[in-house]
Amino acid sequence: MKSFSKREADRRMFLEQVRESKENGYLLSSKKIGSGAFSKVYLGYATQDKLMQNYKLASDLRSKRHSMVAIKIISTAEAPVEYTKKFLPREIYSLNVTYKHLNVIQLYEMYRNSKRTYLVLELASRGDLLEHINATSDRREFPGLEEEEARRLFRQIVSAVAHCHNVGIVHRDLKCENILLDERGFIKLTDFGFANRYSLKNSLMSTFCGSVAYTAPEILMSKKYNGELADLWSLGVILYAMVTGKLPFKERQPHKMIHVIKQGLAFRQPISPECQNLIEGLLQLKPVARLGLQQVATHRWMLPATSAIFHRV
Structure with missing residues (x-):
């Protein structure tokens, strides 16, 4: 079981992520839908303001008739340099260059700070x-x-x-x-x-x-x-x-x-x-x-x- 101090640190970090996402036009939920070595993926929602600003996002979500997205949060402060300098840029490039295909997950937007990189992705809700x-x-x-x-x-x-x-x-x-x-x-x-x-x-x-x-x-x-x-x-x-x-x-x-x-x-x-x-x-x-x-x-x-x-x- 996690110690109290670890749980409290996790709670504070999550609240930071909620705030950072809201500042960028997304409401981050507490529902975790995936995780990796240096990342976690949460269910999120695009705000109306964001939909008005981001045509790529708005046009895709309009056809889906919902505002849900998957928000992948990568801890770039904790990840190895090779990952942040080589593999993460390749991932972002690949998602951008493969847009738009019905059977490839869509990258709608990316935002980042000194601690984290956020990838706002198309939601695939029925699992793998x-x-x-x-x-x-x-x-x-x-x-x-x-x-x-x-x-x-x-x-x-x-x-x-x-x-x-x-x-x-x-x-x-x-x-x-x-x-x-x-x-x-x-x-x-x-x-x-x-x-x-x-x-x-x-x-x-x-x-x-x-x-x-x-x-x-x-x-x-x-x-x-x-x-x-x-x-x-x-x-x-x-x-x-x-x-x-x-x-x-x-x-x-x-x-x-x-x-x-x-x-x-x-x-x-x-x-x-x-x-x-x-x-x-x-x-x-x-x-x-x-x-x-x-x-x-x-x-x-x-x-x-x-x-x-x-x-x-």
Whole structure:
């Protein structure tokens, strides 16, 4: 249990955040809807004055018919310098450059001071994809989503990732927990903390990013990697999790995970041959052997595919 002094310090800090948000046109609620190593996300509300000042915010919330937002508060005073100087600016840049896509979370505004940075984000109120998979599995009394629903959601995920790649952004932390659902059931790709931009299609990266269960084998082996191809591996893990309710490879240690991956992919419950083929096409050990996003979108399991997924921005 927290000591009295710690609780009092937390209370004072929260009241500071309430005041700072109000000064910038937002009412911060006490409802916490997410948290990270150096951040917390709260439910917030845009004031009428703010809606009159911020056209981007007002136009989006008008279509949603509410004034709710998600306010991510990053403690920049406590975070490591590498995070505040490298990863946070990349996150903000990525959110700005991917605006506006139906399946990517929207950044409405940012404000900051010497202690904290505030990101005012689109609210996705129905939780993350992992929670949805688990709740649906419990309701069905069978692990995973039905393939029809998985197909509908996966198309949206592919559309979001294609949009990011089209504008030169690789996500590098694609996982079920970073895919949210809004009140209408639309997918919203979020958490661009490990995202990075690239200018050349074949440029290689070296930073270890993501969760081991979703991370491409070339990254686990500490090799330089192509960010787009690494994202494709993560998409294969996500689709496997959607239709089976489980992760394809389970191991916490990167060097041990490589051994598990090399043992091969197993399907322990009935899945259509077309879906298996798509998953296998994404979970290829050799990066260049993986299906590209255009091939994924036109795969027979994904039909009818939509060329609109790949519109250029």
